[in-house]
Amino acid sequence: MGDRNTKLHFATRCVYGDQLRPEEEPTGAISFPIYQTATFAHPAVGESTGYDYSRLQNPTRRRLEQVVTSLENGIDALAFSSGMAAITAMMELFQPGDHLIADSDLYGGSIRLFRNICEKKGIAFSYVDCSRENVEDYIGARTRAIFIETPTNPMMRVTDIRVMAEKARRHGLLLIVDNTFLTPYFQNPLDLGADLVVHSGTKFLGGHNDTLAGFVVTGSPDIAERMRFLIKTVGSGLSPFDSWLVLRGIKTLPLRMEKAQENAMAAVEYLQREKKVKKLYYPGIAGTKAYETCKGQARGFGSMLTFEVESRELALHILKSVRLIRFAESLGGTETLMTYPVTQTHADVPEEVRLANGITDRVLRLSAGVEDKEDLLADLKQAFESFEGCKR
Numbered sequence: 001m002g003d004r005n006t007k008l009h010f011a012t013r014c015v016y017g018d019q020l021r022p023e024e025e026p027t028g029a030i031s032f033p034i035y036q037t038a039t040f041a042h043p044a045v046g047e048s049t050g051y052d053y054s055r056l057q058n059p060t061r062r063r064l065e066q067v068v069t070s071l072e073n074g075i076d077a078l079a080f081s082s083g084m085a086a087i088t089a090m091m092e093l094f095q096p097g098d099h100l101i102a103d104s105d106l107y108g109g110s111i112r113l114f115r116n117i118c119e120k121k122g123i124a125f126s127y128v129d130c131s132r133e134n135v136e137d138y139i140g141a142r143t144r145a146i147f148i149e150t151p152t153n154p155m156m157r158v159t160d161i162r163v164m165a166e167k168a169r170r171h172g173l174l175l176i177v178d179n180t181f182l183t184p185y186f187q188n189p190l191d192l193g194a195d196l197v198v199h200s201g202t203k204f205l206g207g208h209n210d211t212l213a214g215f216v217v218t219g220s221p222d223i224a225e226r227m228r229f230l231i232k233t234v235g236s237g238l239s240p241f242d243s244w245l246v247l248r249g250i251k252t253l254p255l256r257m258e259k260a261q262e263n264a265m266a267a268v269e270y271l272q273r274e275k276k277v278k279k280l281y282y283p284g285i286a287g288t289k290a291y292e293t294c295k296g297q298a299r300g301f302g303s304m305l306t307f308e309v310e311s312r313e314l315a316l317h318i319l320k321s322v323r324l325i326r327f328a329e330s331l332g333g334t335e336t337l338m339t340y341p342v343t344q345t346h347a348d349v350p351e352e353v354r355l356a357n358g359i360t361d362r363v364l365r366l367s368a369g370v371e372d373k374e375d376l377l378a379d380l381k382q383a384f385e386s387f388e389g390c391k392r
């Protein structure tokens with residue numbers, strides 16, 4: 001057992017969690033085993049090994065949940081079959097008639113869930129630019145929670161988590177933070193006052209573009225208990241094999257985050273010099289309010305960046321011309337991916353909201369991977385430079 005009084009450092013916890021020798025693993029296996037079983041035998045009536053049925057809990061999933069709990073400094077984490085499964089289950093904490101404030105620039109799938117499923121169940125939403133507007137103007141008698149991402153997907157808006165937590169507390173609301181973009185390596189929302197953290201584990205935590213996963217993490221025993229009831233009831237817990245893949249991915253989280261951030265910063269420097277780039281959104285660009293806020297609450301700026309080029313034709317040309325970089329949804333993996341939010345990740349966001357947020361048909365989003373920076377820059381460069389040739 002690890003000594004819980006002297007918490008291990010972050011990178012060590014990525015490999016071992018808080019528990020150096022998990023009691024579930026008596027064989028000494030260095031790689032935690034995949035407990036590929038649906039059910040568990042009971043020694044006798046009224047006795048249990050701690051495991052009954054894998055929808056409720058499974059040792060491999062439990063191990064992953066312990067690691068994620070430790071990384072986010074929570075008291076419990078629940079692993080789901082995808083980020084959307086995690087957010088969908090979490091939304092069951094709310095009742096018909098409840099009202100939530102959600103940032104207007106969220107992952108498109110979250111907005112689709114709120115608008116098409118949650119609203120149907122009688123939950124109302126106000127979509128607010130939490131990085132700029134005063135959320136208190138939107139709080140009413142039925143308001144129960146504030147849901148934010150910071151930085152947001154895709155426009156990289158940064159919201160002050162401490163300020164939001166303070167406002168939420170004052171009005172008795174829950175603060176929910178989707179921490180997918182910065183991960184616990186760079187940012188710990190629970191330490192800044194959030195009540196719940198959600199993740200698409202598909203992204204940086206899994207980290208290899210090879211599986212889907214999602215998490216809900218909390219520091220509240222009451223919420224943890226309600227979420228345990230929900231994962232058992234809705235049945236969207238992560239499978240043993242996928243739990244193992246994410247456990248393995250997390251072992252290299254610090255290495256990947258550093259390398260991907262370095263690559264993103266190199267791409268930012270290149271794009272700043274490229275005349276055909278009209279706008280660049282990355283919180284690590286000094287001199288902006290986003291930079292100051294991000295610096296005040298996170299240990300890094302991440303590896304996601306969004307940019308607007310001078311024409312739709314150029315945006316389409318770049319997506320078609322990149323070779324090493326792939327045109328694909330998703331982010332946070334070892335491979336550099338680029339996407340076109342307007343028709344891909346944010347196609348279901350109403351057009352007026354999309355345009356108000358600046359998601360035009362000239363906007364591209366890039367998730368830097370861990371390749372060699374020179375190859376990445378050369379690919380970006382050839383994609384921009386071959387455009388002139390095509391026009392002629």
Ligand SMILES: *Cc1c(COP(=O)(O)O)cnc(C)c1O
Nearest residue numbers: 082083084107153180200202213
């Ligand atoms: C991808 C993503 C999700 C959804 O996660 P899935 O694993 O794809 O279901 C939620 N939030 C953010 C910020 C994401 O990038």
